[in-house]
Amino acid sequence: MSSTTLRSVLHFARYLPLWSALTVFRWRAFDVRSRSLGTTFGLILRWFPPARRRFDREAKRIFPNLKSLQRARLGQEMGRQMGRTLFEIYHDDEFQTQHHKFKVSGPGLKAIADANAVGRGAIVVSGHFGQWEAIRAVLKMNGLESGAVYRPNKNSHYERRVLAGIEAGGKPILATGQVGTRALVRHLRNGGIISILLDEKYAEGVRLPFLGADALTSLSAAQLALKYDLPMIPAYGIRLDDGNTFSVVFEAPIPFTDSATMTRAFNDSLSERILKNPEQWYWLLRRWDDGAKP
Structure with a gap:
């Protein structure tokens, strides 16, 4: 063998x-x-x-x-x-069709639609919190298909099936790395929408507070937003008490300042959501390394 x-x-x-x-x-x-x-x-x-x-x-x-x-x-x-x-x-593919499950609020959805109407891209940022695919489901049901960035899994069987699921939520699905980054830039410059989960440890990132403890954080989403004049919008699919429905919240775009300040604003936004519903965040990410103490 x-x-x-x-x-x-x-x-x-x-x-x-x-x-x-x-x-x-x-x-x-x-x-x-x-x-x-x-x-x-x-x-x-x-x-x-x-x-x-x-x-x-x-x-x-x-x-x-x-x-x-x-x-x-x-x-x-x-x-x-x-x-x-x-x-x-x-x-x-089945989850995306269950429109009755999504209760939508917040000014960010209109900001995305407005950008799309003039051929401008948008960056939606979230985390491994609640049901993040509910965000793309709401975008899709409003005619705003969003691609996504994902980290490939080493297990080819798991990778194949989960990738098919993610693709059902919208395309393109772009793997992390240089090739994916180039495709991401092209997609945004062509007026596309992309969704990024921004709560994973990024070894080449900078230390920013997250839930009160410094964590290595990527600035790439904010850097792209600044470079290409794109709205960067925090969004969350919060699972409600019945377990089957979701409050999908699109917050206002993060004000343009600098990449570190904008990313810290997102960290603060996500931290607030997690502290309200700590059971809805995926605590197994190894978000902090040994050098990032609370």
Whole structure:
């Protein structure tokens, strides 16, 4: 067996439990299947030691006074939320059609539409919070298709299926890296809309406060906004209490200043959302390194 074949087999073996969880009970209603996967992920975050330790490390950094039981419950609820989010992304072609689930507010949507009307691009910034694909679903239902930037996964089986889901939300889908960056610039200069999740650690970034602790942060979104005179708009798909509907908020465009100030404004915006609903943020990103203490 060649090394390539062996690697593919190993990747499939790792992907199989997730694939099974995502596809089981296909005959059941969408929301029932979503809730079932959420329950499964919640139990994993509560009782699977590696996941629990990883969550605890990050949560303790921001909530040092949270008691162990409270932290365990927060981790379980985060797992439940993220399980549902992953299911919806995996089945994004179906999720995108459920317009009745989206309650839209905020001035940013009009700002995007106004820019689009004159052939100007726009940059939508969000994070791994709530259901970020709800943002692109709302844009699409308003005739404003948005591409997205994503980080490819090393597991080819997972990568293929999740990429297909993301593409259902709008194109182009651009991988991180030099080739993707060039395509991103072309798309924006041609009047396109792009959505970027800006809450991952970026090794070449600058340290900016995020949830009260310095974190290495990319300035690229703000740099592009300034260079090409594009609105940079924070947006969030906040899951409501019933678990099935979303408050999709498009905030006002971030004022043009400099790239660090604009990016810090986004960090502050996302931090405020997370502190209101900490269970809706994906705490397993390793957002902070050892040198970024609260």
